[in-house]
Amino acid sequence: MVPTRNPALVALVVALLTGCGQTADDLFSNLNGTGSQASTEAPASGAEAPHPDMPPNHADHQRARQPFEMSPGDEGRARRLAAEVEPALGELSRRGRTAPADVRTTLIRLAAPYRVTVDVLSRGSGAGRAAGSSYGVWIGETACITGAVTEDRVWVEVDGPCPETGCLPPAPAH
Numbered sequence: 001m002v003p004t005r006n007p008a009l010v011a012l013v014v015a016l017l018t019g020c021g022q023t024a025d026d027l028f029s030n031l032n033g034t035g036s037q038a039s040t041e042a043p044a045s046g047a048e049a050p051h052p053d054m055p056p057n058h059a060d061h062q063r064a065r066q067p068f069e070m071s072p073g074d075e076g077r078a079r080r081l082a083a084e085v086e087p088a089l090g091e092l093s094r095r096g097r098t099a100p101a102d103v104r105t106t107l108i109r110l111a112a113p114y115r116v117t118v119d120v121l122s123r124g125s126g127a128g129r130a131a132g133s134s135y136g137v138w139i140g141e142t143a144c145i146t147g148a149v150t151e152d153r154v155w156v157e158v159d160g161p162c163p164e165t166g167c168l169p170p171a172p173a174h
Helices: 007-018 024-028 058-065 072-094 100-111
Strands: 116-120 132-139 143-150 154-159
Touching (some): 072 132, 072 143
Antiparallel strands (some): 116 132, 132 143, 143 154
C-alpha cells in the first residue's frame, strides 16, 4: 500500500525544515549554547537599538505619546501664553477650584481665540486618585499648552500635539 500525500502537510513540513530562509546552522546554532542570542540585524536608519530592559516593541507602543514637532512661531506664542496660564491656574489650585468648568473658564479668558479642551483628570485610582482637570490649548497649527490642575499641583508644558490625543495629555500607559 502506497501512503497518500497531503500537499498542505508536505508544504508545512518543508517550511518548518527550511526555517524561512535560515540554514540549519542558523536554526540550531544556539541549542548547544555556542550561538549568540543577539540579533544580527542592525536597527533601521535613525532608530535606536532597544534597551535590553525594555519589552519588545516598546517604542511602537509609546509612539502615540510622542508629540509632533512645533514651528518656531507657534512655540514662541505657546511659551508666552504658558507664562500667563501657570499663575492663573496656580490661583485656582490654591482656592481649590480645580473642576473642569473652573479651569475651562480661566483658560478661555486667557487663551482666546485659541481652541481649549478641558477634561476630568484621570490620574491615580481609589483613595490616591487626584481630583482635578487636565487641559490642552491648541496654539496655531503645531503647538500646545498641556497640563493638569489639582489642589496640590499645577502642570504646564509646551509641546507639539500627540498623534492620538491632540493637545490633551495622553492617558497614563501601563
